[in-house]
Amino acid sequence: xxxxxxxxxxxxxxxxxxxxxxxxxxxxxxxxxxxxxxxxxxxxxxxxxxxxxxxxxxxxxxxxxxxxxxxxxxxxxxxxxxxxxxxxxxxxxxxxxxxxxxxxxxxxxxxxxxx
Amino acid sequence: xxxxxxxxxxxxxxxxxxxxxxxxxxxxxxxxxxxxxxxxxxxxxxxxxxxxxxxxxxxxxxxxxxxxxxxxxxxxxxxxxxxxxxxxxxxxxxxxxxxxxxxxxxxxxxx
Numbered sequence: 581x582x583x584x585x586x587x588x589x590x591x592x593x594x595x596x597x598x599x600x601x602x603x604x605x606x607x608x609x610x611x612x613x614x615x616x617x618x619x620x621x622x623x624x625x626x627x628x629x630x631x632x633x634x635x636x637x638x639x640x641x642x643x644x645x646x647x648x649x650x651x652x653x654x655x656x657x658x659x660x661x662x663x664x665x666x667x668x669x670x671x672x673x674x675x676x677x678x679x680x681x682x683x684x685x686x687x688x689x690x691x692x693x694x695x
Numbered sequence: 696x697x698x699x700x701x702x703x704x705x706x707x708x709x710x711x712x713x714x715x716x717x718x719x720x721x722x723x724x725x726x727x728x729x730x731x732x733x734x735x736x737x738x739x740x741x742x743x744x745x746x747x748x749x750x751x752x753x754x755x756x757x758x759x760x761x762x763x764x765x766x767x768x769x770x771x772x773x774x775x776x777x778x779x780x781x782x783x784x785x786x787x788x789x790x791x792x793x794x795x796x797x798x799x800x801x802x803x804x805x806x
Contacts, residue, residue: 613794622783622796623738671737683728684794686738 582607584674584687592693599659599666601690605674612655613684614647617669629655630678662694701784705801714771716800718784719764727760728785728794729769738783741769776806 585604593599605612610631615623625639629649640647644662649655659666669691673684702717718727726745730738744751744760744767751758757770771778781799
């Protein structure tokens with residue numbers, strides 16, 4: 581059973597471009613979480629999705645950021661018109677359920693650099 | 696402010712020594728988890744302790760939880776150079792598993 585997969589692993593964008601980050605959850609997992617980690621900091625929750633639904637996006641910036649988890653295919657975190665402050669590592673995690681009993685399994689992350 | 700805050704922020708020890716990291720949190724929790732992150736890598740889940748548990752062991756890891764003090768500790772015994780990493784505690788308190796991470800303890804084990 582492959583783990584959580586994220587691609588690309590590294591992404592360089594110029595200011596104003598769009599960044600698309602992909603996350604394929606573990607097989608059988610229908611719950612996906614996105615986190616952002618700034619250098620020397622812990623992970624900050626961004627959004628929690630189930631298939632075709634956004635459950636909690638309280639950690640998402642109000643503008644330029646969006647996330648989806650379609651019925652088929654990976655979850656996508658999309659950042660429009662990137663700025664230097666968006667440079668960070670973005671991690672996704674998946675779990676088989678959404679209750680407190682379920683462990684989250686993390687992907688290796690996508691490192692976004694905005695030049 | 697952060698739900699979980701680790702202490703110390705950084706710790707440097709000799710191989711073979713024990714390493715203790717502490718985590719404090721603010722609100723009631725369902726579970727508390729510890730994760731390890733090697734430099735430039737994703738997170739590896741180490742151990743989960745539920746709010747009704749006081750102590751848990753996994754190999755060289757020992758985790759304690761004191762819900763009255765809203766704190767947890769992670770003890771790594773007989774440390775190895777490969778234990779060098781950042782360690783994060785994470786808490787969840789909602790009806791679903793929205794996890795809040797602390798700022799981490801950077802552990803360096805010197806061979």
